[in-house]
Amino acid sequence: MHYTRPTALQDVATHYCAGCGHGVAHRLIAEVVDELGIRERTLAVAPVGCAVLAYDYWNFDVTEAAHGRAPAVATGMRRCNPDKVVFTYQGDGDLAAIGAGEIVNAANRGELISVFFINNATYGMTGGQMAPTTMLHQRTTTSPRGRETRAEGWPMKVVEMLAQLDGTAYAVRCALDTPKNIRAARAAIKKAFEVQLAGQGLAIVELLSACPVGWGMKPVEAIKAMAGTMTAQFPLGVVKQREK
Amino acid sequence: MARRMPEEGRVFVQSESELAAISMVMGAALTGARAMTTSSSPGVSLMQEGISYLCGCELPAVIANVVRGGPGLGNIMAAQSDYFQAVKGGGHGDYRLLVLAPASVQEMYDFAYLAFDAAFAYRNPVMILSDGLIGQMMEPVAFRAPQHLRIAGVNYDASSWALTGAMGRPPRSIKSLLLGDGVLEAHNRTLQEKYQRMSAQVRYEALQTEDAEHIFVAYGICARICQGALARLRGEGLRVGLLRPITLWPFPSAWLRAHAAQLRHIMAVELSCGQMVEDVRLAVGDTTRVAFHGRCGGGVMTVDELCAEARRVFTQEH
Ligand SMILES: Cc1ncc(C[n+]2csc(CCOP(=O)(O)OP(=O)(O)O)c2C)c(N)n1
Numbered sequence: 001m002h003y004t005r006p007t008a009l010q011d012v013a014t015h016y017c018a019g020c021g022h023g024v025a026h027r028l029i030a031e032v033v034d035e036l037g038i039r040e041r042t043l044a045v046a047p048v049g050c051a052v053l054a055y056d057y058w059n060f061d062v063t064e065a066a067h068g069r070a071p072a073v074a075t076g077m078r079r080c081n082p083d084k085v086v087f088t089y090q091g092d093g094d095l096a097a098i099g100a101g102e103i104v105n106a107a108n109r110g111e112l113i114s115v116f117f118i119n120n121a122t123y124g125m126t127g128g129q130m131a132p133t134t135m136l137h138q139r140t141t142t143s144p145r146g147r148e149t150r151a152e153g154w155p156m157k158v159v160e161m162l163a164q165l166d167g168t169a170y171a172v173r174c175a176l177d178t179p180k181n182i183r184a185a186r187a188a189i190k191k192a193f194e195v196q197l198a199g200q201g202l203a204i205v206e207l208l209s210a211c212p213v214g215w216g217m218k219p220v221e222a223i224k225a226m227a228g229t230m231t232a233q234f235p236l237g238v239v240k241q242r243e244k
Numbered sequence: 245m246a247r248r249m250p251e252e253g254r255v256f257v258q259s260e261s262e263l264a265a266i267s268m269v270m271g272a273a274l275t276g277a278r279a280m281t282t283s284s285s286p287g288v289s290l291m292q293e294g295i296s297y298l299c300g301c302e303l304p305a306v307i308a309n310v311v312r313g314g315p316g317l318g319n320i321m322a323a324q325s326d327y328f329q330a331v332k333g334g335g336h337g338d339y340r341l342l343v344l345a346p347a348s349v350q351e352m353y354d355f356a357y358l359a360f361d362a363a364f365a366y367r368n369p370v371m372i373l374s375d376g377l378i379g380q381m382m383e384p385v386a387f388r389a390p391q392h393l394r395i396a397g398v399n400y401d402a403s404s405w406a407l408t409g410a411m412g413r414p415p416r417s418i419k420s421l422l423l424g425d426g427v428l429e430a431h432n433r434t435l436q437e438k439y440q441r442m443s444a445q446v447r448y449e450a451l452q453t454e455d456a457e458h459i460f461v462a463y464g465i466c467a468r469i470c471q472g473a474l475a476r477l478r479g480e481g482l483r484v485g486l487l488r489p490i491t492l493w494p495f496p497s498a499w500l501r502a503h504a505a506q507l508r509h510i511m512a513v514e515l516s517c518g519q520m521v522e523d524v525r526l527a528v529g530d531t532t533r534v535a536f537h538g539r540c541g542g543g544v545m546t547v548d549e550l551c552a553e554a555r556r557v558f559t560q561e562h
Binding site: 046109 | 263268269272273297415421
């Protein structure tokens with residue numbers, strides 16, 4: 001196998017911590033953008049969160065939205081430019097907490113955008129606070145005794161929730177831990193772009209991703225911990241695939 | 245708009261919230277489109293986040309606020325109590341909006357052209373600040389481009405800066421996050437220089453001010469009420485005039501400074517508890533007595549009420 005840097009990825013080192021899934025996700029998206037030949041008509045919206053600097057890493061046009069507002073920004077971009085390919089890239093604090101209203105309504109309108117949703121079960125950038133997706137009993141700086149349903153509610157199952165909406169054409173959950181799962185994630189990312197290109201509706205790919213620093217684990221330990229703990233609360237696989 | 249925009253092959257989206265609306269405008273503006281949104285006070289409060297981002301990213305956009313009474317849910321009557329928010333910056337960071345204050349339905353129409361001209365000339369959001377009376381009034385309107393108001397030579401072609409896809413060129417990013425040492429300070433300095441250039445757009449109307457000893461300063465619906473008072477007070481022998489700021493930012497401070505010595509009294513008239521009056525005071529300092537007459541919470545002064553107040557104030561010796 002010939003392993004090279006995708007054209008859609010810039011030749012720079014990222015600022016991500018060891019074991020973090022953001023770099024892997026960036027690369028998978030870049031590979032698919034190249035494969036589909038859409039680099040020159042792709043417009044991306046970076047989130048507020050650890051991936052805010054994504055515009056320094058991808059080799060296509062990228063902007064940044066206010067915290068959580070990426071689906072609304074993408075709506076404006078895509079509606080005014082039906083010939084472009086538009087995607088958002090969002091963390092769980094961004095998409096599921098502060099931006100819950102924007103993603104739900106963009107999905108409900110069936111906006112022709114692809115959404116790549118990094119679920120690392122915490123607010124990575126701001127030092128590991130609880131996210132809506134923080135797992136039961138997981139300790140974070142704002143759930144120091146571990147997340148309990150009584151005070152903190154349940155982990156939010158975002159793709160299952162969005163799959164309920166008729167505007168969502170494709171909803172899938174993948175994990176960035178093993179080579180097999182990463183290959184499946186790449187295929188899902190490709191599908192999410194194809195759904196947009198076919199004009200079918202909103203496509204969302206949830207990518208379970210390790211945050212070793214936020215979880216207080218060593219990189220390898222954190223990635224290993226995903227299978228079982230994380231996938232038990234967030235089952236992998238296609239939740240919805242609408243063909244038209 | 246919901247009906248007409250699609251007929252014209254343009255885009256109309258009903259957003260779920262004003263947070264989303266201003267973000268959609270930002271998305272459209274990022275690609276070089278002429279985009280606008282409109283709301284009334286509580287919705288415009290939600291838009292402050294996006295307005296700050298639009299300023300930080302130097303994107304053109306138009307926002308219309310038909311002001312209602314506040315604070316909170318307030319009521320749905322006419323007010324001018326969002327002056328501070330519009331003129332001083334309701335969102336975070338050091339930024340300025342060009343703020344236009346129409347005083348008639350014709351100007352509501354005309355200023356839309358001017359607003360887009362200014363937004364693209366300076367790559368900056370522009371706000372049309374109206375009120376619930378002007379916003380709901382019926383008046384004859386001539387639907388033609390107001391050439392006398394427009395900014396000459398505005399380049400609406402955004403291809404040199406917008407996100408259009410990195411075809412045959414390096415990728416672009418439009419952002420407001422500037423982390424490098426001193427980079428954000430330099431960006432702020434550049435913005436301030438732009439705001440300095442924008443101050444050339446100051447516009448106002450001075451009515452019967454040549455021989456005036458006393459003037460009203462009022463915008464929007466209050467300027468219309470002041471005009472009624474003016475005619476009556478002139479008939480009574482009081483030499484009264486009216487300064488009507490058309491741009492609230494930039495504010496016609498220079499005009500006020502230049503005329504301060506000639507004036508015995510200035511009365512700011514607003515549908516607020518006293519917001520624009522602060523800019524009047526800043527302009528003239530201690531050189532002229534500045535009085536204020538305002539109604540708030542949806543109250544509107546009558547011409548009678550204003551005349552009575554003007555007679556009282558304008559006949560006072562210093
Ligand atoms: C309106 C607003 N609130 C809060 C913040 C601070 N903030 C920056 S990043 C972040 C959390 C991001 O977490 P997540 O979306 O999970 O992404 P991650 O960093 O884990 O990739 C917060 C709260 C902000 N920038 N803007």
